[in-house]
Amino acid sequence: MRWSVGFVAEGDPATDALVTMDEVVELADAVAPLNGIATGGNSTRYGAQIVVEAETREEAIARGRAQFDAAVVKAGLPGYPVVREEAISEFEDMMGEP
Numbered sequence: 001m002r003w004s005v006g007f008v009a010e011g012d013p014a015t016d017a018l019v020t021m022d023e024v025v026e027l028a029d030a031v032a033p034l035n036g037i038a039t040g041g042n043s044t045r046y047g048a049q050i051v052v053e054a055e056t057r058e059e060a061i062a063r064g065r066a067q068f069d070a071a072v073v074k075a076g077l078p079g080y081p082v083v084r085e086e087a088i089s090e091f092e093d094m095m096g097e098p
Contacts, residue, residue, distance in 0.1 A: 030070075
């Protein structure tokens with residue numbers, strides 16, 4: 001089953017560097033092969049939404065997290081902690097269910 005999984009990472013605004021738009025573009029490039037999009041820029045927050053194949057929500061989040069973490073490294077972003085993760089199956093999306 002296909003899942004859309006999303007992650008948001010956030011640093012401490014008092015001590016961490018702002019994520020630039022160029023860095024978000026690098027993240028977008030890194031997640032593009034995963035049917036992904038990236039968000040963030042000019043803050044200490046960045047995120048991505050990608051598509052994975054998995055049997056369960058937990059498996060989708062685990063697979064997505066591994067791919068998100070790899071994309072963050074590839075993009076050269078700081079490894080801020082993930083503060084939000086979510087997954088919705090293709091079926092749930094069609095039915096309008098969370």
